[in-house]
Amino acid sequence: QQPVxxxxxxxxxxxxxxxxxxxxxxxxxxxxWYRQKHGEAPVFLMILLKGGExxxxxxxxASFNEKKxxxxxxxxxxxxxxxxxxxxxxxxxxxxxxxxxxxFGKGTHLIIQP
Amino acid sequence: DSGVTQTPKxxxxxxxxxxxxxxxxxxxxLSVYWYQQxxxxxxQFLIQYYNGExxxxxxxxxxxxxxxxxxxxxxxxxxxxELGDSALYFCxxxxxxRGYGYTFGSGTRLTVV
Numbered sequence: 001q002q003p004v005x006x007x008x009x010x011x012x013x014x015x016x017x018x019x020x021x022x023x024x025x026x027x028x029x030x031x032x033w034y035r036q037k038h039g040e041a042p043v044f045l046m047i048l049l050k051g052g053e054x055x056x057x058x059x060x061x062a063s064f065n066e067k068k069x070x071x072x073x074x075x076x077x078x079x080x081x082x083x084x085x086x087x088x089x090x091x092x093x094x095x096x097x098x099x100x101x102x103x104f105g106k107g108t109h110l111i112i113q114p
Numbered sequence: 115d116s117g118v119t120q121t122p123k124x125x126x127x128x129x130x131x132x133x134x135x136x137x138x139x140x141x142x143x144l145s146v147y148w149y150q151q152x153x154x155x156x157x158q159f160l161i162q163y164y165n166g167e168x169x170x171x172x173x174x175x176x177x178x179x180x181x182x183x184x185x186x187x188x189x190x191x192x193x194x195x196e197l198g199d200s201a202l203y204f205c206x207x208x209x210x211x212r213g214y215g216y217t218f219g220s221g222t223r224l225t226v227v
Contacts, residue, residue: 102216
């Protein structure tokens with residue numbers, strides 16, 4: 001089942017902060033975050049694992065509420081280069097054969113204006 | 115360069131035809147995933163392979179098939195193509211079956227006319 005992302009779109013000025021949310025109806029093993037610029041491939045930002053482990057880039061932060069199966073991505077002091085579409089992807093805790101591909105949300109469009 | 119190589123970058127073909135998309139994963143990655151991205155459907159998971167074996171299937175049509183070879187490269191075969199199959203097809207790779215980030219290739223843009 002597809003995770004739900006909010007908001008659908010955000011317009012910010014450089015230097016402002018943004019929060020993008022992702023929620024799932026399934027118990028999750030992990031939540032991934034990716035950024036995709038128009039015409040390019042998605043780029044991995046961060047993974048949050050059940051149990052609190054995080055792996056990702058230094059300038060991006062995120063949280064994972066295991067009880068609510070919700071994750072939030074925090075973009076602070078936004079730069080023009082942050083523009084793009086942000087996708088969360090979820091791996092379910094219970095999966096067939098121990099592996100499932102990521103199910104992605106519909107994405108959040110982020111526009112940073114000078 | 116992400117390290118994941120996809121060929122061809124663009125493909126234009128007629129309805130009813132068959133095409134093969136190719137993917138070489140990043141060095142050291144054992145899992146390969148195929149995704150379809152269209153404007154109205156977003157990123158849809160098709161299939162996953164790990165170390166040569168199929169591990170998980172998503173919304174992959176029966177007209178589509180894939181395989182991963184001993185050198186870990188993968189091919190996605192699309193047959194009896196329809197106009198609705200026009201989309202961006204991404205291959206991604208990761209270190210293991212779960213718990214690691216994906217590295218995406220630059221994609222193959224398929225246009226069915």
